[in-house]
Amino acid sequence: MDNLSKEQRSYCMSRIRAKDTMPELIVRRIVHRLGYRFRLHRRDLPGCPDIVLPRHRKAIFVHGCFWHMHSCRYGQVAPTTNRNYWGRKRKGNVQRDQEELRALRHLGWKVLIVWECWTKDVPTLERRVQQFLTNI
Ligand SMILES: [Zn+2]
Numbered sequence: 071m072d073n074l075s076k077e078q079r080s081y082c083m084s085r086i087r088a089k090d091t092m093p094e095l096i097v098r099r100i101v102h103r104l105g106y107r108f109r110l111h112r113r114d115l116p117g118c119p120d121i122v123l124p125r126h127r128k129a130i131f132v133h134g135c136f137w138h139m140h141s142c143r144y145g146q147v148a149p150t151t152n153r154n155y156w157g158r159k160r161k162g163n164v165q166r167d168q169e170e171l172r173a174l175r176h177l178g179w180k181v182l183i184v185w186e187c188w189t190k191d192v193p194t195l196e197r198r199v200q201q202f203l204t205n206i
Contacts, residue, residue, distance in 0.1 A: 093189040094120055094132045100196050101130070106203060117170030119181070128180045128203065131167075135186045139164050142187045180205075 101108055101121055112122045112129075119129035135144035139160050149156045167183075174181050182202040188195045 091132070091134075093134070093184070093186045096189045096192065097121060097130060097132050097184050097195070097199065100192070100199050101203070104196075104200055104203060115179070116173035116177075117167070119174070123203070126180075126203065127178055128182070129174060130182045130184060130199070130202075132184045132189075133167070133186065136160070137163055138167055138185075140185045140187065142185065144187055145185075 098108075098110075098121060101123075106123055106126075109122045109124065111118050111120060112124075115122065115129065117131065120132045121130040123129070133140065135142055136147060137160060139145045171181055171183075180202070182199070184195065184199070188198070
């Protein structure tokens with residue numbers, strides 16, 4: 071925890087505050103159903119991954135399409151008010167996501183990004199998660 075910068079820490083805390091969102095609960099339920107044990111929001115890892123499987127050294131992020139600018143139609147919405155503010159904020163998120171992904175991989179972690187829109191199709195998502203967890 072102590073090797074995080076102030077900015078990283080506050081980002082971490084904001085993620086933890088938002089932790090019980092529906093998409094995240096859906097993903098947790100899937101991982102649980104597949105029989106894996108996991109931990110939530112490891113603060114000592116870059117980006118505070120939402121779901122962490124320490125034994126497998128795998129981490130899952132659940133990203134909101136809008137906030138992380140997914141290529142789907144939800145992620146490509148441009149707000150009509152305060153456009154510059156949201157634009158900066160979202161681009162900042164994307165840049166941070168990339169940095170954290172790189173940092174995690176550098177530490178030997180395998181990472182899966184689950185997009186919020188994927189959680190609308192649970193069977194397909196479950197296949198994706200299973201594939202990620204069974205691949206070495
Ligand atoms: Zn999406």
